[in-house]
Amino acid sequence: MPDQVYLAATSVTTQRTLTLTLFVILVGVTLGITIWASRQNRTAADFYAGGRSFSGFQNGMAIGGDYMSAASFLGIAGIIALNGYDGFLYSIGFLVAWLVALLLVAELMRNSGRYTMADVLAFRMRQAPVRTAGSISTIIVSIFYLLAQMVGAGALVALLLGIKAGDTFMGMSAETAKIVTIALIGVLMIVYVTVGGMKGTTYVQIVKAFMLMIGALVLTLLVLAHYKFNLSSLLGEAAAKSGRNPTDAFLEPGLRYGREFAGNATATLVSKLDLISLGLALVLGTAGLPHILIRFYTVPNAKAARKSVVWAIGLIGVFYLMTLALGFGAAALVGRQAIVAQDAAGNTAAPQLAQELGKRYLGGDFGGSLLLAIIAAVAFATILAVVAGLTLASSSSLAHDLYANVIKRGQTDERQEVVVARYSAFVIGAVAIVLGIVARNLNVAFLVALAFAIAASANLPAILFSLFWKRFNTRGATWGIYAGLISAVGVVLLSPISWGGVSDARTPATLTASQAKDCGVAQTSKEVSNATALFSCTTAAPIPLENPGLISIPLGFIFAAIGAMTSKERDPDKYSELEARSMTGAGAH
Amino acid sequence: MSTETPASEEIGENRYVAVARTPEFDALRSTLRKFVFPVSAAFLIWYALYVLLSAYARDFMSTKVVGHINVALIFGLLQFVSTFLIAWLYARYAERRIDPLADDLRAKIEGAPAAGTAAAAATEGEGDA
Numbered sequence: 001m002p003d004q005v006y007l008a009a010t011s012v013t014t015q016r017t018l019t020l021t022l023f024v025i026l027v028g029v030t031l032g033i034t035i036w037a038s039r040q041n042r043t044a045a046d047f048y049a050g051g052r053s054f055s056g057f058q059n060g061m062a063i064g065g066d067y068m069s070a071a072s073f074l075g076i077a078g079i080i081a082l083n084g085y086d087g088f089l090y091s092i093g094f095l096v097a098w099l100v101a102l103l104l105v106a107e108l109m110r111n112s113g114r115y116t117m118a119d120v121l122a123f124r125m126r127q128a129p130v131r132t133a134g135s136i137s138t139i140i141v142s143i144f145y146l147l148a149q150m151v152g153a154g155a156l157v158a159l160l161l162g163i164k165a166g167d168t169f170m171g172m173s174a175e176t177a178k179i180v181t182i183a184l185i186g187v188l189m190i191v192y193v194t195v196g197g198m199k200g201t202t203y204v205q206i207v208k209a210f211m212l213m214i215g216a217l218v219l220t221l222l223v224l225a226h227y228k229f230n231l232s233s234l235l236g237e238a239a240a241k242s243g244r245n246p247t248d249a250f251l252e253p254g255l256r257y258g259r260e261f262a263g264n265a266t267a268t269l270v271s272k273l274d275l276i277s278l279g280l281a282l283v284l285g286t287a288g289l290p291h292i293l294i295r296f297y298t299v300p301n302a303k304a305a306r307k308s309v310v311w312a313i314g315l316i317g318v319f320y321l322m323t324l325a326l327g328f329g330a331a332a333l334v335g336r337q338a339i340v341a342q343d344a345a346g347n348t349a350a351p352q353l354a355q356e357l358g359k360r361y362l363g364g365d366f367g368g369s370l371l372l373a374i375i376a377a378v379a380f381a382t383i384l385a386v387v388a389g390l391t392l393a394s395s396s397s398l399a400h401d402l403y404a405n406v407i408k409r410g411q412t413d414e415r416q417e418v419v420v421a422r423y424s425a426f427v428i429g430a431v432a433i434v435l436g437i438v439a440r441n442l443n444v445a446f447l448v449a450l451a452f453a454i455a456a457s458a459n460l461p462a463i464l465f466s467l468f469w470k471r472f473n474t475r476g477a478t479w480g481i482y483a484g485l486i487s488a489v490g491v492v493l494l495s496p497i498s499w500g501g502v503s504d505a506r507t508p509a510t511l512t513a514s515q516a517k518d519c520g521v522a523q524t525s526k527e528v529s530n531a532t533a534l535f536s537c538t539t540a541a542p543i544p545l546e547n548p549g550l551i552s553i554p555l556g557f558i559f560a561a562i563g564a565m566t567s568k569e570r571d572p573d574k575y576s577e578l579e580a581r582s583m584t585g586a587g588a589h
Numbered sequence: 590m591s592t593e594t595p596a597s598e599e600i601g602e603n604r605y606v607a608v609a610r611t612p613e614f615d616a617l618r619s620t621l622r623k624f625v626f627p628v629s630a631a632f633l634i635w636y637a638l639y640v641l642l643s644a645y646a647r648d649f650m651s652t653k654v655v656g657h658i659n660v661a662l663i664f665g666l667l668q669f670v671s672t673f674l675i676a677w678l679y680a681r682y683a684e685r686r687i688d689p690l691a692d693d694l695r696a697k698i699e700g701a702p703a704a705g706t707a708a709a710a711a712t713e714g715e716g717d718a
Contacts, residue, residue, distance in 0.1 A: 085661055085662070085665075088662075088665050089640070089643060089665075092636075092639065092665055092668045092669070093636075095668070095669065095672055096632065096636045096668055096672055098672070098676075099628075099629070099632050099672060099675055099676065100629065102676060102679060103624075103625040103628060103629050103675075103679060104625060104629060107683075231658065232655060232656030232657045232658055233656070233657075235656075235657035235658065235662075236656065236657040239657065248651065248657070248659075251651075251657060251659055251661070251662065252647065252650060252651040252659065252661055253643040253644075253647065253650055253661055254643075254647055257643075258643060258644040260647075272644040272645065275640065275643065275644050276640055276641070276644060279636070279637075279640040283633070283636055302691075303684075303688065306679075306680060306683060307680070309676070310676050310677070310680050313672060313673065313676045314673070314676075317669050317672060317673060320669075321669065573606050576605065576606045576609035576610060577605040577606055577609065579609050579614075579618065580605040580606070580608050580609040580614065580694070580698060581605060583614075583617055583618065583621060583691060583694075584608075584617070584691045584692075584694045584695040584698060585691060585695050586605065586608075586694070586695040586698035586699050587605070587698070587699070
C-alpha cells in the first residue's frame with residue numbers, strides 16, 4: 001500500500017463527522033438564502049432574471065459559480081494530476097471561450113432578449129418553430145450537463161465520505177449512498193429554483209464562487225509555499241513522481257489528447273483530430289450554453305453585462321491558473337499511486353491534496369481531515385450551484401418558450417407563466433433524479449463535452465447569424481439548430497463512446513478483471529478498446545472520433561446558412577429594429 | 590398581452606427602423622464591428638495555433654526554457670495573458686468609443702431620456718470599478 005492512505009481507519013469517523021457537519025451547514029445557509037430571496041420573488045422578471053437587479057460584479061461572480069462545475073474543479077485537477085499538461089488544454093479552451101461571449105454575444109443578447117436564449121433567436125422569425133427548436137436544444141444541453149453533474153456527485157460524495165464498495169455508512173452501502181446523494185441534490189436544486197427563482201439561484205452561485213476561489217487559493221498558496229514559490233521545482237517533482245517515462249513527458253502535451261501511436265498512422269491521426277475537435281467545441285461552446293446566456297438578463301443593462309463578463313474572465317482565469325498548482329501539487333505531494341487507488345479518473349486528486357496539505361501544515365491528522373472536509377464542502381457547493389443554474393435554464397425555456405409562446409401563442413399572463421415555470425422545474429428535477437439514478441454507474445463524463453459540442457453546433461450558429469446576418473430567417477434557425485443537435489448526438493452514438501471495439505483507428509486497451517467480465521471477454525483479449533462503451537465493448541465504432549465538434553459544428557453553420565438562403569422569408573425592417581435594439585439598448589427589458 | 594417585445598408598442602417600431610438607417614447608426618455599427626470581428630478572428634487563430642502546435646509540434650512545445658518550464662507551458666500561459674488583455678482592451682474601447690454613440694442613439698429612439706433612467710444608469714456605472 002502507498003504510505004499516504006487517503007482515509008486512515010482511525011480518522012474515518014472524525015472525517016465523516018466534519019464533512020457531514022459542513023454539508024449540513026452549507027445546505028442550511030443556501031436554503032436560508034433561498035427563502036430570503038423568495039420574499040422578493042413576485043414578477044416573472046424576478047423569477048426568470050432576478051429582477052435584473054444584480055451588479056456587474058455580482059453577476060460576474062455568479063457566472064463563475066454557474067460555469068466552474070465539479071468537472072472543471074475536480075475533473076481538471078484530476079486530469080493534470082494523472083496526465084499532466086493535457087489538463088491545461090481543457091482549462092485554456094474553457095477560458096478563451098469567454099471572449100466569444102464577451103465580444104459577440106453578451107451585450108447584444110442582453111439588449112434584445114428577455115428571459116431565454118430563444119427570445120433572441122425568435123425576435124425576427126416565426127415564433128413557434130424557432131422557439132420550439134431553441135427550447136428543445138436548451139433542454140437537451142441542460143439535461144445532459146445536469147446528468148453528468150448528478151452522476152458525478154453521487155460517486156463523489158460516496159468517495160468524500162469514504163464509503164468504499166462493501167463498506168456501509170449509517171446503514172448505507174456505497175451504492176445506496178450514491179442513490180441518496182443524487183436524490184438529495186435533485187431535491188435541493190428543485191427547492192432552490194422553485195422557491196428562490198433566479199435571485200435565489202444567483203446568490204447560491206455567488207456563495208459557491210466565493211467558497212471555491214478561497215478554497216483553491218488556500219490550497220494553491222500551501223502548494224507554492226511548499227516549493228518556496230519555485231514553479232520549476234514543483235513541476236520537476238510532479239514529473240518525477242508521475243510514473244511516466246521519460247518523466248518530462250508529463251509536462252508536455254500528448255499523454256491523453258492527440259496521442260502518438262508508434263507505427264499506427266491512422267490511430268495517431270484520429271487522436272490528433274479528436275484533440276482539435278475537443279478544442280473547437282470548448283472554445284465555441286460556452287457562448288451557446290443556455291444556462292450561461294440567461295445570466296446576462298440578470299443585470300440592468302448591456303454595460304453591466306459587459307462588466308460581468310470581464311469579471312467572470314478574471315475569476316475563471318485565475319481559478320484555472322490555480323488548478324495547475326492543484327493538479328501538479330497533487331501529482332507531486334499525493335502521488336499517482338494513491339490518487340488512482342482512490343478513483344481511477346483522478347476526481348479525488350484535489351480533495352486528497354487538501355488532506356495531505358492539512359496533515360503537513362495544519363497539525364497532523366485532524367488538520368488533514370479538516371481541510372479535506374472543507375474542500376469536500378466546496379465541491380458539494382460547486383455541484384449544487386451548477387445544477388440549480390441548469391434546472392433554472394431548462395424550466396425557464398419550457399415555460400417561457402414552449403408553454404407561453406408556442407402552446408398558448410403568447411396569450412397568457414405572467415403569473416400563470418411563472419407557475420408553469422415552477423412546475424417545469426419540478427418535472428425537470430424529477431426526470432434528472434430518475435435518469436441520474438439509472439445512469440449512476442455509467443461513465444457519463446463525456447456528457448459535459450457533448451453538451452459543449454451541442455451548444456457550439458446547434459446554438460451558436462443560430463445566435464450569431466440572428467444577431468449579425470440580415471438574410472437570416474426561420475428556416476435557417478431551425479435547420480441550423482436541428483442539424484447541429486442531431487449531428488452532435490448522432491456522431492456520439494456512432495463513436496467509440498458507444499461502441500468500444502478495436503479498429504484500425506482504435507488500439508486495444510489494457511483491461512481490469514471486472515472490465516473483462518462486464519465485456520464478456522478474457523482479460524488478455526485484444527478486442528476491446530473502450531471497456532466503458534455504452535452499447536458494446538467489442539463492436540468497432542463506425543466513426544472513430546470521440547468528440548463530435550469537428551463534424552457537427554461545421555454542419556450546424558452550413559445548414560443554418562443553406563436554410564436561410566433557400567427560404568424566401570426576409571424582413572429587413574425587423575432586422576433593422578433588432579440591430580437598433582441590440583446595439584443601443586433602446587427598449588430593452 | 591403578448592410576451593413579445595411589448596416595449597415596441599410604446600415607442601413605435603418605425604422609430605427603431607428610422608434610427609437604424611441613419612448615418613449615426615452606421616457609425617455605431619462600424620465602430621463595433623471594426624473591433625469585434627478582427628479581434629475575434631485574431632484570438633481564434635491564436636487559439637487554433639496553440640491547439641495545432643500541441644497536436645503536431647511536440648518537439649517545439651517540449652523545448653525547455655527555464656528549469657522544468659517548457660514552451661508548451663509558456664504558450665498556454667500566454668493564452669491566459671492574451672485573454673485578459675483582450676477583455677481589458679475591449680472594455681476600454683467599448684466605454685470610450687461605443688457607449689457614447691449607443692447612448693445618443695438610444696436617447697434618440699426613446700425620446701428625451703427620462704431622469705430616472707439616466708440616474709439609474711449613472712449609479713450602475715459607479716457600482717463596479
